[in-house]
Amino acid sequence: DQQVKQNSPSLSVQEGRISILNCDYTNSMFDYFLWYKKYPAEGPTFLISISSIKDKNEDGRFTVFLNKSAKHLSLHIVPSQPGDSAVYFCAASANFNKFYFGSGTKLNVKP
C-alpha cells in the first residue's frame, strides 16, 4: 500500500515553459515533504522541501505547493531548462527520518 503516489510517470515540456509535477499522499500524519531530482546512474539529490505549517516554499526557479486538505503537493519549475530533464521523486515523512517515496516522474524538457 503506497502512501505517496506520483500518478504521472512522465512529462514533456518545452524549454522556457512551466513544468508542474504532482504528488498525492494518503497519510494525514505526514508533516514534512521533499522533492528529489535524479539523473541516470546517479543517486537522488535533494531539491526543495516544505513543512506542513506552510503552503508554499520557493527556491529560485523551483516552487513547491502543499494542499493539506487535498493531501496533494506539486512542484513548479519556471522557466524549465533542458538541464532539468531528470526523474523527480516526492517523499513524505511523519516527524522522523523515515521517508516514503513516490515512484517518480520523468521530466523531459525539449530545447
Added chain:
Amino acid sequence: DTAVSQTPKYLVTQMGNDKSIKCEQNLGHDTMYWYKQDSKKFLKIMFSYNNKELIINETVPNRFSPKSPDKAHLNLHINSLELGDSAVYFCASSQGTSSYNEQFFGPGTRLTVL
C-alpha cells in the same frame, strides 16, 4: 571525491548465492540508510543506523543483514538470493535523525539475480 560511494555498481549473481554491497560516506554523518528501488520504481527504506545502532528496520526478510562497522560504513549482506531481490539498492547518509536532516544518496547498486 564522492560523498557517498557504493561498491559494486553492478552485481549479477545466481539464485541461492550470498552477496554483499558496501557503502561508505566521507561526510562525517552519523546516520546511514539502505533503500531498495523495486521494479515499480518506488524507493523504500529498508534500514537505518545512527552511530552504528539500528534505528529503522522495515519489514525486510531476515536474509538481509546490515552491518555498520563504524559510522562511515554501512554494508548490506544478502543470503540465499532470490529472483525478487533484483532491484537497485541505494545507500544514503544524513547528519542526525530528524526528517529535516538532508539525506545524501549514493549512486546505487543494480543487483540482478538470475
